[in-house]
Amino acid sequence: MDVLTKGVLRFETEIYPQRKDFFDKLIARQFPRALFITCSDSRVVPNMITDSEPGDLFTIRNAGNIVPPYGEAMGGVSASIEYAVMVLGIKHIIICGHTHCGAMHAAMHPDSVAQMPIVRSWLNHAESARRIALGYTDLSSDQRDIIMVEENVLAQLDHLRTHPSVAAALARQEMELYGWVFDIAHGTVLSYDGEQGEFVPMSEHHMPKATPHRRRRAL
Secondary structure (H helix, E strand, C coil): HHHHHHHHHHHHHHHHHHHHHHHHHHCCCCCCEEEEEEECCCCCCCHHHCCCCCCCCCCCECCCCCCCCCEEEEEEEEHHHHHHHCCCCCEEEEEEEECCCHHHHHCCHHHCCCCCCCHHHHHHHHHHHHHHHCCCCCHHHHHHHHHHHHHHHHHHHHHHHHHHHHHHHHCCCEEEEEEEEEECCEEEEEEEEECCEEECCECCCCCCCCEEEEECCCC
């Protein structure tokens, strides 16, 4: 705690005074650029990965970057999604998984969390991803772990689309969805390309989207 306490004191006495004008602009209201849903893992820092500032990301974090389907777990995740879309008017939602994810390893091996019933129940929301990953019998355990991380991102995107606020925005063509995987070992981020059906690198000229191209007519 000494390190964290010293960090707070440094923020109060050095960082905040130097950037007071910037923080003053954030007082009245927030205008985040995107909703960023990611894992609680301490090694995943959304603002560092995106090189963004305070106020840029509205963030939801939990074990395994899970989004329960609408109606199944009407808690903080669902409430935050609804608020982000309907109050903050967010048009971009990113679900970001990561390699070496303890939650995904636990989801792949449910017996490892047999003594943690709440964790085990929560990770049931990744069951479809687990079934798909287990089907890759020709791959090594490490390779299946990566597949699990990727398939979980896609599963949570499917769950996200069941939320009425998101579904309505997608139908009006007012929202884009993104599925990312952050590779901790290499410092790279892959984004799911809905057209190619795979995770690919991003570039200044190509920002892959997970948003389905087949939509209803605009409302």
